[in-house]
Amino acid sequence: MKIAIVGAGPSxxxxxxxxxxxxxxxxxxxxxxxxxxxxxxxxxxxxxSSLKFLKAADEALYEDVLKISSKGDTMMVAHxxxxxxxxVDESVGIERIRLLNLLQDHCRPLGINMTFEHRIExxxxxxxxYDLVVGADGVNSVVRNAYSDKFQSKVTPQKNKxxxxxxxxxxxxxxxxxxxxxxxxxxxxxxxxxxDRGGFVVExxxxxxxxxxxxxxxxxxxxxxxxxxxxxxxxxHPLMSGELTWFTPNIVRTPNWHFENVVLIGxxxxxxxxxxxxxxxxxxxxxxxxxxxxxxxxxxxxxxLATYKKNRLAGSDFFQKAAVQSIAWYESIDxxxxxxxxxxxxxxxxxxxxxxxxxxxxxxxxxxxxxxAAPSPISIQG
Numbered sequence: 001m002k003i004a005i006v007g008a009g010p011s012x013x014x015x016x017x018x019x020x021x022x023x024x025x026x027x028x029x030x031x032x033x034x035x036x037x038x039x040x041x042x043x044x045x046x047x048x049s050s051l052k053f054l055k056a057a058d059e060a061l062y063e064d065v066l067k068i069s070s071k072g073d074t075m076m077v078a079h080x081x082x083x084x085x086x087x088v089d090e091s092v093g094i095e096r097i098r099l100l101n102l103l104q105d106h107c108r109p110l111g112i113n114m115t116f117e118h119r120i121e122x123x124x125x126x127x128x129x130y131d132l133v134v135g136a137d138g139v140n141s142v143v144r145n146a147y148s149d150k151f152q153s154k155v156t157p158q159k160n161k162x163x164x165x166x167x168x169x170x171x172x173x174x175x176x177x178x179x180x181x182x183x184x185x186x187x188x189x190x191x192x193x194x195x196d197r198g199g200f201v202v203e204x205x206x207x208x209x210x211x212x213x214x215x216x217x218x219x220x221x222x223x224x225x226x227x228x229x230x231x232x233x234x235x236x237h238p239l240m241s242g243e244l245t246w247f248t249p250n251i252v253r254t255p256n257w258h259f260e261n262v263v264l265i266g267x268x269x270x271x272x273x274x275x276x277x278x279x280x281x282x283x284x285x286x287x288x289x290x291x292x293x294x295x296x297x298x299x300x301x302x303x304x305l306a307t308y309k310k311n312r313l314a315g316s317d318f319f320q321k322a323a324v325q326s327i328a329w330y331e332s333i334d335x336x337x338x339x340x341x342x343x344x345x346x347x348x349x350x351x352x353x354x355x356x357x358x359x360x361x362x363x364x365x366x367x368x369x370x371x372x373a374a375p376s377p378i379s380i381q382g
Contacts, residue, residue, distance in 0.1 A: 001026055001299055004130040006120055006143050008032035010044075011266035011283030012136030013103035018057065018291035020110040025299075028112045029130075033119040033137075036104060039097040040242065042166040043193020045174070048089030050281040057288045064102055069094045070192040076173035077345035078233070080180075084345040085173060087364030093174075093193035099280075123147070123262070132301060133262045134290075136283070139252060141268035150259040156251045159331055161209045162274055163222065163246050165200040169237035176348060177233055178333075184208030185333055188230050189274070200239060201274060202226050205331070209246075219245045249274055251323065258305040265290060270316060272323040282319050286312060322352035342367075342374040 003019065005012045008030050019026045046054070046065070055062040069092035077084045107114060120126050123146035127133045135143025144151055170192060177188040185208060189201040209215070214222055223239050252271045257264055266283025289312040290304075297303040329336075329351035336347055345367075349355050361368050 001131045002129070003028050003132045003134065004126070005030045005134045005136055007135065007137030007141075007266075007268070008034075008036075008100070008104075008114060008116065009136060009138060009266065009283065010099060010103060010280050011287050012134065013100070013107055014058075014061075014284045015134060015136065015265065015287035015290060016112045016114075017061070017103070017106050017110060018287060019294060020107070020112050021058075022291060022295060024111075030107070030112060030114045031118050031120055032114070032116045034116065036114075036116045037097065037101070039100060041096050041164055041199075042240075042242070043093050043095050043191065043197070043199040044099065044280045045091055045093050045191055045193070046281055047091045050284070051090065051092065053285055053288060057291075061102070061106055064106075065094060065099070066092065068098050068102065068194075070194055072172075072174060072192065074173040075349075076175040077341070077348050078175065078177040078179075079339070079341045079344040081232075082341040084341050084367070084370075086345060086349060086360075086367045088174075089363060091174065093191050093199070095193050095197070098194075127261055131261060135262065135264040135268040136266050136287075137268050139250060139267040139271050141264065143262060144254070144264055144268050147259050147262065151254050151256045151264065153252055153254040156253070158249050158251060158327060160203050160205050160327075161214075161246050161248055163202040163226065163241075165202065165223065165226070165239040165241050167198050167200045167234060167237045167239050168196060169198055169200075169234050170196060171198045175233070177230060178344075179229055180337070181208075181212075181229060183212040185337070186212075186226075186229050187330070188226075188233065190233070200230075200234075202230075203274075203330070214246065222246070251320070251327075253320065257309045261301065263290070263305055263308070270320055272319050282316070285315065289315075318354075322354050325352045340374050342370045346371045 003026055005016055012030060016028050016030050020028050071092050073088060073090045075086045075088050120142060123143055135141050137143055144153055171190050175190040179186050187203040190198055192198045219241055222245055223241050227234060227239050254264060254269050257269060265286035267279055272279050272282055290308045293304045293307040296307060336344060339347060
């Protein structure tokens with residue numbers, strides 16, 4: 001079976017490896033419009049559930065990921081100048097380009113053809129040469145857009161603005177920093193992705209963005225402004241920015257996952273949101289489920305694609321629902337600013353429903369006791 005994978009991000013490369021390892025009958029070509037060493041964003045995080053499925057699907061890759069990752073099992077929420085540290089499931093942070101290079105290294109010995117700096121322009125003609133075309137080309141998917149009337153995707157712009165930075169400040173915990181300024185609330189999502197570097201994503205609502213004057217600032221001025229706002233947490237370390245500074249995420253929903261011999265995975269199919277991360281995890285899990293459908297049905301493509309959607313739909317919906325709930329929490333943050341720091345941290349941790357009271361008791365009973373003793377204006381769930 002001849003398969004083309006459009007997009008050489010983590011989900012596309014992981015699928016290529018899983019399928020080729022499964023059987024040499026798969027002839028796999030991967031096409032990527034960017035260079036092999038190009039990436040957007042600095043680091044990514046893989047949480048405990050990600051590590052479990054990765055180990056089950058590909059133990060060799062799992063072990064290699066651990067070797068080049070920064071590991072942690074705590075989260076810090078800063079509110080009103082007070083830092084609340086919470087025990088969480090084990091997670092790892094990894095530099096995105098190192099993960100991509102690692103996946104490329106795993107694919108090469110298997111005879112997978114990887115072509116970089118090659119953009120597929122005419123999907124109609126292109127798909128005639130393959131038994132299956134996999135769109136793994138991200139939120140702005142060329143594959144999905146070529147058949148927008150068939151996939152019937154809906155793209156919903158979100159409200160809050162994000163700026164993606166890195167810093168040489170080494171964070172001891174995954175950190176959420178809520179800083180009230182004269183312009184409005186500014187939020188930093190910080191995490192270590194290697195031993196000497198961390199990601200630092202700044203978020204604010206559009207009203208704060210306007211009042212702070214960001215629309216009229218250069219990238220350098222924006223970076224310096226954010227350094228000043230979060231100076232208490234950066235310890236004198238500057239922020240480093242890539243080509244993209246401010247962006248507004250979109251939520252992509254796609255009811256039809258495949259059309260003829262074309263199927264979507266990862267952000268090309270559906271997006272989650274920076275406020276919960278998980279994009280890499282979701283895309284790689286898509287690849288895992290699709291490869292397992294091939295194990296079950298071999299060359300019966302209709303059965304493979306139907307099984308892929310059937311077995312993945314619930315998990316896909318779960319993460320998108322969690323993303324929507326997380327967005328709602330951030331966009332209504334003004335109603336929570338009066339909370340004491342511990343109650344605020346509890347509200348943050350439980351915002352999506354994925355982490356409830358019972359789970360928090362298992363990961364950090366001291367935090368739960370502190371919440372129970374706090375002047376809590378919210379009810380305990382669970």
